[in-house]
Amino acid sequence: MTVSTPTDKRFRRVHVTPRSRRRFAPSPRRVVLAALAATCVLYGGYRLSGAALSSGALTVTRMTVSGNSRLSDDDVRALVGGLQGRNMLLLDLDAWRQKLRSSPWVADAALRRVLPGTVDIAVFERRPVGIARLDGGLSLIDQRGIVIGPFGPGHADLDLPVIDGLAAAGAAGARDLPVEEERAALAVRLLASLDADPELAGRVSQIDVSDRRDAVVILKGDTALVRVGEAQFVERLRSYLDLAPALRERVPEIDYVDLRFGERVYVRPR
Numbered sequence: 001m002t003v004s005t006p007t008d009k010r011f012r013r014v015h016v017t018p019r020s021r022r023r024f025a026p027s028p029r030r031v032v033l034a035a036l037a038a039t040c041v042l043y044g045g046y047r048l049s050g051a052a053l054s055s056g057a058l059t060v061t062r063m064t065v066s067g068n069s070r071l072s073d074d075d076v077r078a079l080v081g082g083l084q085g086r087n088m089l090l091l092d093l094d095a096w097r098q099k100l101r102s103s104p105w106v107a108d109a110a111l112r113r114v115l116p117g118t119v120d121i122a123v124f125e126r127r128p129v130g131i132a133r134l135d136g137g138l139s140l141i142d143q144r145g146i147v148i149g150p151f152g153p154g155h156a157d158l159d160l161p162v163i164d165g166l167a168a169a170g171a172a173g174a175r176d177l178p179v180e181e182e183r184a185a186l187a188v189r190l191l192a193s194l195d196a197d198p199e200l201a202g203r204v205s206q207i208d209v210s211d212r213r214d215a216v217v218i219l220k221g222d223t224a225l226v227r228v229g230e231a232q233f234v235e236r237l238r239s240y241l242d243l244a245p246a247l248r249e250r251v252p253e254i255d256y257v258d259l260r261f262g263e264r265v266y267v268r269p270r
Contacts, residue, residue: 057115057116057117058087058088058089058115058116058117059085059086059087059088059117060083060084060085060086060087060088060091060117060118060119061084061085061117061118062117062118062119063077063080063083063084063118063119063120063121064114064118064119064120064121065077065121065123066120066121066122066123067122067123067124067125068123068125069125070105070125071103071105071106071123071125075103076100076121076123079099079100079102079103079106080096080099080100080121083096083119088113088115088117088119091113091119093111093112093113096111097109097110097111100121100123104126104147104148104149105125105126105148105149106123106124106125106126107124107125107126107142108124109121109122109123109124110122110124126142126143126146126148127142127143128140128141128142128148128155128158128160129141129142129143129160129188129191130160130161130162130163130187130191130207131151131158131160131161131162131163132147132162132163132164132166132167132179133162133163133164133166134147134166134167134179135167137150137151138150138151138162139151140155140158140160141163141166141179141184141187143188143191143192144188145166145179145181145184145185145187145188146179147179159202161191161204161205161206161207162205162206162207163187163206163207163208163209164206164207164208164209164210165183165208165209165210165211166179166180166183166184166187166209167179167180168180180212182212183209183210183212184209186209186212186213186215186230187207187209187215189230189233190207190215190217190228190233191207193233193234194233194234196234197234197238200234200237200238200241202220203219203220204217204218204219204220204237205218205219205220206218208225212230213229213230214227214228214229214230214260215227215228215229215230215233216228216256217233217237219237219240219241222244223254224244224254224255224256224257225255225256225257226240226256226257226259227256227257227258227259227260228259228260229259229260236259236260239259239265240257240259243257243265247265247267250267251267251269253269253270254267254268254269254270255268255269255270256268
C-alpha cells in the first residue's frame, strides 16, 4: 500500500550568516578637513548676519503715518522718535505700539516693517462724543466713556453735547479723574442711539446722568428738562418734539417733562 503525505507548504526561513561589517575609522586628515569646513560655514554665516544687520536697507530711515485726524503726522512720529536709525530686524514692535498708546488720543495702533528702511504706522484714534463737566473743568470723552483730555480752544470745531453727572464721588483731577461706570454707560448708550438720527443728535445740547437709571436731556433752544430714562431715547425725544407745541400752550413755563411711562406724560411747571 502506498501512502502519500501532503507537501509542507510552510515558508522555511533561510538561515543566512550575516556578513560582518567593516567599521569605518576616519583618518586624522579627514577630521581636520571636516572641522575646517564647519568653521568656514560658521564664519560665513556670522559675516553674512553681520552684513545683514548693518545693511542700510534694514535701518529705519522713514516712518509713514495713517489713520490720524486729531494728531498730526509729526505728533505721531514724536511719540516713537526713538525708532529712527534702529535696525528693523531687532525692533520690538509691540513695545513701540505701547508708546503710541501712551497718547490719550490713541486707542490703538499697528506697526509693520516695509523694506527698505520704512516702518508703517496705522493709528486708531479715540472718537470724542461728548464734553464732560468734571471737577469744574471740561474734558472730552470717547464712545466708551473714557476721558481723552481737557477740552480747549483747539477743539472748537467739535459740536458735542455737555454731559453732567459722570464723576465718581470724591474724585479729583483731570484726565485720570475716575468716571462712574454705570453713568458713563448710560450716556454712551444714549449718544450711540442718536447716531441713527443725526438731525436729532444735532439738537441735543446737554445730558445729565446723575441718576444712572434716568438720563435727562436739554435740547437746543429749549429750557425744559426731558427725562428719557434708560432706553428708547430716540423715540422719547421725538415724542417730546411732537408734543412740545401743545404742552407749551397749557404750561408756558416747563420745569421738566417725564416720558418714561409710555403714553402718559408728566409735566411739571417751573
